[in-house]
Amino acid sequence: MVAMGLTGWQFFLARMKKFTFPSIPGFGRQKLAVGLDIGSYAVKICELTETGKNCHKLLKLGSAILPEGAMADGILQDPNAVSQVIAKLLNNLQIKNKKVAISMSGYSVIVKKINLAVMSDKDLANHIQTEAEQYIPFDIDDVYLDFQDLKTNKDSDRTDIMLVAAKKEVVDGYLSMLEGLGLQPVLVDVDAFALENSFAYSGGGMDENVALVDIGATKMSINILAHGTSILARDVVMGSQQITEQIAKQCGYNLEDAEAVKTGRQDPGDQTACLEEVFAKNCTQWILEIKKALDFYLASHADEGIDRLVLSGGASKIKGFDQFLQEETGIKTEIFDPFATATANPDKIDPAYVKHIAPEMAIAVGLAIRTVEL
Secondary structure, eight states, X not given: OXXXXXXXXXXXXXXXXXXXXXXXXXXXXXXXXXXXXXXXXXXXXXXXXXXXXXXXXEEEEEEEEOOTTXXXXXXXXXXXXXXXXXXXXXXXXXXXXXXXXXXXXXXXXXXEEEEEEXXXXXXXXXXXXXXXXXXXXXXXXGEEEEEEEOOOOTTSSEXXXXXXXXXXXXXXXXXXXXXXXXOEEEEEEEHHHHHHHHHHHTTOOXXXXXXXXXXXXXXXXXXXXXXXXXXXXXXXXXXXXXXXXXXXXXXXXXXXXXXXXXXXXXXXXXXXXXXXXXXXXXXXXXXXXXXXXXXXXXXXXXTTOOOEEEEESGXXXXXXXXXXXXXXXXXXXXXXXXXXXXXXXXXXXXXHHHHHHGGGGHHHHHHHTOEEEO
16 A cells, blocks of 8 residues: 655555554554544544454443534534544543544545556556546645555456545644644544445455445445455435434424434334334435445446445444345345454443444444554
8 A cells, every 4th residue: 555645644545454463573563543433423432452363352432422513524613522522532431542543534535446557556656646636526736645456357457446535634634633632643544444444354254245334424335345345435425314303303303302212212202103204214215325336336247246235333223224225125234243253341341332332333443453553
């Protein structure tokens, strides 16, 4: 992986196929970063430690809700408010590790797969800046740029390149906020690829085709993997916050009560039919977007198909949604558990809490397994 134009930190695609690194003489020891997933609704934090080759123990995890409007479309709207929530959560969890890994999504991040002639890493690094200009809808000087050669079609003279660009002002806003907390941001990732890394870490197969679908408060990330390689990654601006807003509008609740009813913390009373209508309408919209992505993939991979759909994010816990998606697509659907291969001390971390929050922690786990040098 080549990172260009970056000082003091690195912008990486989460394309690792190996999750532990041996100690290399002269390069010092390594440890894991703290995974910090800053969403539009909540901050999620996960800390793991390595206990052996490809074995991890869960040390800390937690989530805290952000003030309304503090984040929008992956951009910090109120850095001070977000900073305060992160600081309080880190303190409550008693996390001492200052090295953190974060990820981004939204309009300020562009992910594009392009096809180029096979060339050396050095030549590719020199060529990619000029090549990228035609694919990036921003001034090339205003973005951080990174790429990875996927090394497809090994018998061909051409190869697929995964290109990522992120607006400097947005990235720098995150870094400034984190450094103001005394944290050391060591890695900036893309949500879809952090999710992919989490899936691979938890035992995701390299011999199957899988659609990873993460549905949060305001965004749905879809990443289709074919034999371990990302073929399609896209974000769709829709999520569970829309359900809250529609419950409030159509069923006569304020936003706080609408959220409580949506999550089952408050009895809907005689509004059950209204709630069912709102849920059905939104889940149907989500499924239509998922089908669009699947159709786009199948248009050029008709002989491959999709073996299963894997759901994550808070919205994945909506009762019956996984079964509804399976019926509508005809594809086996399951809810993702990113902690499937991790261990935890039940005396320190409640297993019931881990099970409850697991689908929401997928991106945080994908960041928390990234190694950094001490």
